[in-house]
Amino acid sequence: MTISAADAQDAEHILKLQYLCYQSEAELYGDWSIEPLTQSLDALRTELAEGYGLVARLGDEVVASVRARLDEDGTVRIAKLIVHPRMQRHGLGGRLLDGIERHFAADTAEATASAKRFQLFTGHRSEGNLRLYRSKGYAQVSTRELGPKLTLVTLEKAA
Numbered sequence: 001m002t003i004s005a006a007d008a009q010d011a012e013h014i015l016k017l018q019y020l021c022y023q024s025e026a027e028l029y030g031d032w033s034i035e036p037l038t039q040s041l042d043a044l045r046t047e048l049a050e051g052y053g054l055v056a057r058l059g060d061e062v063v064a065s066v067r068a069r070l071d072e073d074g075t076v077r078i079a080k081l082i083v084h085p086r087m088q089r090h091g092l093g094g095r096l097l098d099g100i101e102r103h104f105a106a107d108t109a110e111a112t113a114s115a116k117r118f119q120l121f122t123g124h125r126s127e128g129n130l131r132l133y134r135s136k137g138y139a140q141v142s143t144r145e146l147g148p149k150l151t152l153v154t155l156e157k158a159a
Contacts, residue, residue, distance in 0.1 A: 006053030013062040021082040074116030115159040
């Protein structure tokens with residue numbers, strides 16, 4: 001298993017994995033119109049170009065990924081942490097989360113804005129995600145109801 005920076009050539013593999021991984025979230029909330037399932041390849045490429053991403057590979061296969069970007073206010077917004085269903089519950093998501101945090105902690109010396117906090121969000125019923133994030137030191141800072149079936153839970157931790 002290797003973890004490395006994602007680049008534009010990884011975009012198509014990431015998008016396919018993202019589509020696979022978010023099926024369970026769509027089913028959990030009864031909503032197949034969620035952004036990770038409708039995101040275009042061009043939009044994903046833009047996310048990678050404007051931020052930073054990591055991929056985990058097993059041989060040549062991309063089996064996990066995460067993306068993030070640093071805002072002007074010092075918030076590193078972490079998004080779309082995905083792990084192939086057959087690779088889940090083996091610590092890979094935690095390794096990617098640690099890797100993205102290390103990247104932004106190391107890069108703050110050169111950055112125009114320094115990382116003050118890490119922030120991510122998930123749905124209120126996504127117990128596995130919430131458990132992982134809490135185990136990595138994230139605490140809930142807000143909730144936002146998006147509809148009768150989904151409340152987003154935002155979690156943060158200091159950089």
